[in-house]
Amino acid sequence: MLDVADALAVVLRHAGRLAPADGPLSPAALGRVLAADVTADRDSPPFAKSLRDGYAVRAADVAKGPGDLRIIEDVPAGAVPTKAVGPGQCTRLFTGAPIPDGADAVVMQEQARQVGIARVRLDDAGVKPGQWVFPRGQEMAAGDVVLPAGTPLTPAALGLLAAVGRTSASLYPSPRVGILATGDELVEADAAPGPGQIRNSNGPMLAALAARAGGTPRYLGIGRDDKARLKALVRDGLDTSDVLLLAGGVSVGDFDLVPDVLAELGVTTHVRTVRMKPGKPLLFGTRGNTLVFGLPGNPGSAFVGFELFARPALRLLAGHALPGPTVVSLPLAGPLAASNDRPTYHPAKLEGASVRPLPWGGAPDLRGLVPADALLALPAGDVRYNAGDPVPVVLV
16 A cells, blocks of 8 residues: 555656647637647747827936927827937827837827927926836847746636737647546436435536546546446547556456456556545556556545645656645644544635544545535644644645
């Protein structure tokens, strides 16, 4: 039986980044990871521009004290100045417009008043060179690496890519994730369970977890406790997935068929059990480049196993430099006493800069997981914490 850290190390050792490919940049690429540096094709801004509506002036003229300047032209955003500003002159311009030659500052229109057809009086005697001017290349210079390889695509990153003229980029693909729930007791969500049956919650939950982690889920259905039928579904998942998630059938009971089926299909098992609660009977294996996770059938165990092992693997395949899980130390919002025979991951809720454990009935309790955005990582044995004591927390 491996400790969590050792089991995670085994998983990540077998999870290599997927081969990148050039792909279009659209909202559908949100969350994907750049596989190559992106550089600026030109200076931004490509010219010194005004940050305010107002007047482009020579700071030295205004520094002499309030006085009248002659307006030589108007320049809206999108237009280009045609005249240089000389002594005693100014240009009326608007936010985003280029600064004309000869000018080195902008006076806001709120600090100016027209005193004739083409004359303006400025009340800003404290103007200095560079006032309300955004210099050429201030944001980026041509050739600058503006987004390095490994950057996840956020809305701001997609906007920046458009600003440097990119409509496509080299991206790591979204891992294909096959999802198979197992057990004769399962029926689909739209069916009425018969005696001894329950609805399949693991399938939809794992599909959603995979999508949240950046994968592209494909639900394979329910694998019955029939070796031939189960083997056909598992073979399909292995042949069409970068990651195969199975829920249930991984323990040592008479109907836990998954380990034998995987072995017969050429899967090499690297992890068989993990010293943790919930989720001790957790299997990890590989066939070629396909990663296989056999998660326990209890939804709480499947959730914890996914967050601790499958999610980091998916993130690594998708090109993330820091696959996780993300562990932080936070103070408890209230006292906590617990007694566990193994390291335990208990659902919790972040409350500002602290964390509060949630009422939870254990591995079968899916409802208790709904408000959770964290897991308390509690050590084995008897533990007692006071409010304010720091505890390790896994963010989910």
